Amino acid sequence: MKSTATCQRCQWLRAFLAMGFALIALIGMQPEAAQIVASMMPAPLALAVGGMFLGSLAFFFRLWVWVRITKAG
Incomplete structure (x- = not known):
């Protein structure tokens, strides 16, 4: 039988991609808030x-x- 457990690197990559997509969606919905965050960078x-x-x-x-x-x- 195949193991369904994912490696830790895959888990980190999935979390990174999920956060990135969420950030892109939030920036698209609230450009004013994105400008505030971008000014702090x-x-x-x-x-x-x-x-x-x-x-x-x-x-x-x-x-x-x-x-x-x-x-x-």
Whole structure:
């Protein structure tokens, strides 16, 4: 028999898509509220720079861990 249980990644994806569709529907119904929420968001450039900075930090941390593991083994 096949298992009907879904993996955790699938559950996260389904929740993300459901929230995204709900957000799109709410924005379509209430554009004034969407403008208020959009005004609280940072600029796209700030988000991009923050993403690159956090990605760089994660890369160097993982590199540091990998170097320590390879030296120990």
